[in-house]
Amino acid sequence: MSDSMVPGPQSTIFEAVNRAIPNVDEAEAVMANPSLAKNLKGGTLQQEQHECACGGHGEDGCCNNGIAMKAIDDIGRATAEDVKEALHQVIDPELGIDVVDLGLVYGIEIDELGRAILTMTLTTPACPLTDLIEDECATTLAGLVEEFRIDWTWTPRWTVNNITPEGREQLAAIGFNLDALPRY
Numbered sequence: 764m765s766d767s768m769v770p771g772p773q774s775t776i777f778e779a780v781n782r783a784i785p786n787v788d789e790a791e792a793v794m795a796n797p798s799l800a801k802n803l804k805g806g807t808l809q810q811e812q813h814e815c816a817c818g819g820h821g822e823d824g825c826c827n828n829g830i831a832m833k834a835i836d837d838i839g840r841a842t843a844e845d846v847k848e849a850l851h852q853v854i855d856p857e858l859g860i861d862v863v864d865l866g867l868v869y870g871i872e873i874d875e876l877g878r879a880i881l882t883m884t885l886t887t888p889a890c891p892l893t894d895l896i897e898d899e900c901a902t903t904l905a906g907l908v909e910e911f912r913i914d915w916t917w918t919p920r921w922t923v924n925n926i927t928p929e930g931r932e933q934l935a936a937i938g939f940n941l942d943a944l945p946r947y
Contacts, residue, residue, distance in 0.1 A: 783803075783806060784803065784806055784807070784808070785806055786806075786807065786808075789807065789808045792808065840873065840877045841873060841877065841879070841907045841908050842873065843871040843872065843873055843879075845907060846871050846873070846879050846881070846904065846907065846908065846911075847863060847868070847871055849903050849904060849907055850862055850863050850868055850871075850881075850900070850903065850904075851863050851864070852899075852903045853896065853899040853900050853903050854899070855867070855886075855892075855896070856892050856895055856896075857886075857892065858886075858934065858939075859933075859937060860926075860930050860933050860934060861930075862883065862896065863927070864926065864927045864929045864930030864933065865886070865925070865926055865927075865930050866921065866924075866925025866926050866927060866930065867883050867884055867885060867886070867921065867925070868881060868882075868883050869882040869883060869884060869916060870882035873908070876909070876910075877908060877909050878908060878909060878910040878911060878912070879904060879907075879908040879910070879911035879912075880911070880912055880914060881900065881911060881912070881913045881914065882913075882914045882916055883896075883913050883914070883915060883916070884915065884916055884917060884920070884921045885915070885921065886921050887921075888917055893915070897913060900913065923941055926941070
């Protein structure tokens with residue numbers, strides 16, 4: 764055989780992955796997202812479980828620091844956790860703290876079409892800056908999700924108890940004394 768000849772066909776990367784993971788759908792998922800390989804046990808993908816702040820185990824509908832999180836687990840789509848992280852960039856214009864740490868985000872759901880549905884509240888129903896917060900959400904989530912909507916809710920009503928420890932530190936740094944505020 765001459766060195767100038769093109770080598771004969773060899774097995775594809777997918778065939779090698781499919782030998783390790785017999786289930787074709789799971790093999791395709793690992794091909795599309797190799798980080799899923801860490802969840803392999805005995806040639807089968809295992810659901811990743813983690814303990815979260817509510818005492819649950821990270822399943823659909825579980826909460827994350829008081830935020831109900833639900834997402835369709837499709838490769839290449841933003842997750843509820845991705846959206847939550849992005850929302851840390853949305854700053855309440857009056858207090859200068861992000862909407863997640865202020866406790867204004869009650870839920871994040873990613874539907875089967877990759878659209879984000881946010882359940883949020885405001886510090887007061889008469890907040891004149893609702894449009895500004897919606898615009899900031901749109902700017903922040905552009906490119907992360909195809910579409911989003913905010914379902915505004917007033918139940919349960921927002922109180923300072925909703926503020927995360929990180930939000931409390933940020934407010935203390937700018938001079939707010941939360942311990943002096945009434946608790947509901």
